Amino acid sequence: MLKKIMDGEHFFWKGGKEFLIDINNKILIENFPYNDDLNFYSLEKSKEPNKSPIRESFLGVDGEYYSFINFDKEFKFWFENTLLKDLSKANLEKHSFDKIVYWKEPDGWINSSKNKFINQNYAYLKLKLEELKNPKTDYFVSSNGLNQFIFESSEYEMYFNNCNESKDWIYPVKSIVINPKNKADFKQDHFEFLRTEEGYKLISVSSAKDNLK
Structure with missing residues (x-):
């Protein structure tokens, strides 16, 4: 070299x-x-x-x-065969982290229990995830680490090292980013899934229409 x-x-x-x-x-x-x-x-x-x-x-x-x-293959296989095949409220709760963080104007990032969040936003969640079954839906999957400035409480400690850096080499975050149907609209829908010891868990959501409750 x-x-x-x-x-x-x-x-x-x-x-x-x-x-x-x-x-x-x-x-x-x-x-x-x-x-x-x-x-x-x-x-x-x-x-x-x-x-x-x-x-x-x-x-x-x-x-x-x-x-x-391969984390990417693992996530996509799980997503298509475990989550998308059953978008019931019970299955979404099963595959969600105990807390879900979501973005809401003008408050910013909000923490909610998974039961409360899914109950309040189930119609939106199911609608957007159903879109991913359509091959014409414009979306992509990216890899990130857990954001230490958002996920600060004790239940996230195991996902960071002693320097407060995300341990993404074993616990990556897979983000599904859905592009808008109207190309003039730049806002996207985001679903983030953290790899845990119990499999991938929905941990964060943001809506292009800011319609989360």
């Missing part, structure tokens, strides 16, 4: 190889492209590539396959 100077203060790396190594600097996988969507705590080894739809497999130098859960 060569260090290329762009100007007096900035540089970038060009060429070289990427490997996956263990804690003893032993090479496990050659030509291993960096991917921050891989859950490195989910390693499984096998003689054949893992067939799970949420895993990625890589051939190791020892001839065996190393597979890892």
Whole structure:
């Protein structure tokens, strides 16, 4: 890998190889492209590539396959097969964090119990999530860390390290962003899901129409 100077203060790396190594600097996988969507705590080894739809497999130098859960694949598989297939109030509550944070003008971010929030906003939630079943709906999924300035209370502590940084390498936040049907409107609907030990949980919502209660 060569260090290329762009100007007096900035540089970038060009060429070289990427490997996956263990804690003893032993090479496990050659030509291993960096991917921050891989859950490195989910390693499984096998003689054949893992067939799970949420895993990625890589051939190791020892001839065996190393597979890892891909957060993006995991979330989309869960979302399509667990949440979207059952948009009942009970299922939404089951797959929601105990508290849901939502944006409301002019108050800003508001904390609500999941039962209260879903009961008050179920019609909106179901309507917007139903839209995602339509292939013509314009939306995308992005990855973030938990915002330490919004999620400050004790129930979120396990999702941050000692420096109050989001532990997104194991507990990422997946955001579904729905673009408006009217392209002249720049506001979007946001649904955020936190990966927890019990699976993905709805944790934050913001509405383009500011119609949350």
